[in-house]
Amino acid sequence: MGQVTEIVGRGLAHFLTKPVRQSVQVATISQEKLAATLQPGDVLLVEGDTRVSVAIKYLTQSTWSHAALYIGNVLPHSAPWQLPQVLIEADLKEGVRAITLAHYAQMHTRICRPVGLNDEDRKRVVDFVIARIGQHYDLKHIFDLLRYLLPTMPVPTRFRRRMLALGSGDPTRAICSTLIAQAFESVRYPILPEIQRTWSDDPRNTDCYADIYHIRHYSLYTPRDFDISPYFDIIKPVIENGFDYRSLAWSDKKKPGCEPAE
Numbered sequence: 001m002g003q004v005t006e007i008v009g010r011g012l013a014h015f016l017t018k019p020v021r022q023s024v025q026v027a028t029i030s031q032e033k034l035a036a037t038l039q040p041g042d043v044l045l046v047e048g049d050t051r052v053s054v055a056i057k058y059l060t061q062s063t064w065s066h067a068a069l070y071i072g073n074v075l076p077h078s079a080p081w082q083l084p085q086v087l088i089e090a091d092l093k094e095g096v097r098a099i100t101l102a103h104y105a106q107m108h109t110r111i112c113r114p115v116g117l118n119d120e121d122r123k124r125v126v127d128f129v130i131a132r133i134g135q136h137y138d139l140k141h142i143f144d145l146l147r148y149l150l151p152t153m154p155v156p157t158r159f160r161r162r163m164l165a166l167g168s169g170d171p172t173r174a175i176c177s178t179l180i181a182q183a184f185e186s187v188r189y190p191i192l193p194e195i196q197r198t199w200s201d202d203p204r205n206t207d208c209y210a211d212i213y214h215i216r217h218y219s220l221y222t223p224r225d226f227d228i229s230p231y232f233d234i235i236k237p238v239i240e241n242g243f244d245y246r247s248l249a250w251s252d253k254k255k256p257g258c259e260p261a262e
Contacts, residue, residue, distance in 0.1 A: 034111075113235050
């Protein structure tokens with residue numbers, strides 16, 4: 001039965017990773033600007049253009065359907081002329097793999113940076129995902145997502161997040177956002193923890209209550225969560241590297257000396 005599930009799952013993965021014809025994207029950030037801005041430990045969110053991306057964006061009510069972790073130029077290249085593999089992702093067909101930045105050069109992306117993450121923990125996060133290269137994608141998740149690509153009644157918003165928390169739970173398999181969530185969980189860095197407010201016994205606490213943080217299970221995280229997390233900064237390369245609106249070359253701006261003669 002397991003072998004049949006694997007074969008069917010591979011077939012579904014091939015189907016779900018086909019681009020949607022009506023989907024047209026324009027990259028808002030050039031590959032060069034991305035490369036100059038990204039830092040190890042940054043999460044790169046991607047607005048995908050495949051069938052599975054449609055399901056994820058619908059269920060999470062978000063622009064983002066995929067997430068990858070930037071690790072920097074730490075992996076060896078097979079040839080000096082090849083681009084470095086600087087992103088780690090959990091791909092539907094290939095599993096956990098390293099890819100170049102050019103892979104998403106034509107896609108709409110967003111950089112989410114963990115605030116205050118120290119160098120030691122940053123390295124541990126990067127090492128965590130590198131150590132999992134070669135693991136398989138959680139095919140149980142594929143069957144769950146497929147159901148929501150079929151014609152059906154609209155799914156109430158309050159149920160959408162739980163519908164994505166249906167993976168097998170096998171630690172040797174991964175889903176894009178949960179792989180990254182596990183990496184940050186390994187250093188106790190928050191994404192969207194559940195916060196419980198309790199009364200405090202500390203007399204120095206004038207508010208008489210304390211906030212207790214509870215780590216949510218990694219299977220409950222989606223790409224959207226890194227975007228809305230209060231602990232991740234949104235980095236926009238155009239602004240980050242200095243922006244002067246007066247330097248823009250507008251198409252309707254006449255060049256000096258080109259005025260028509262009267």
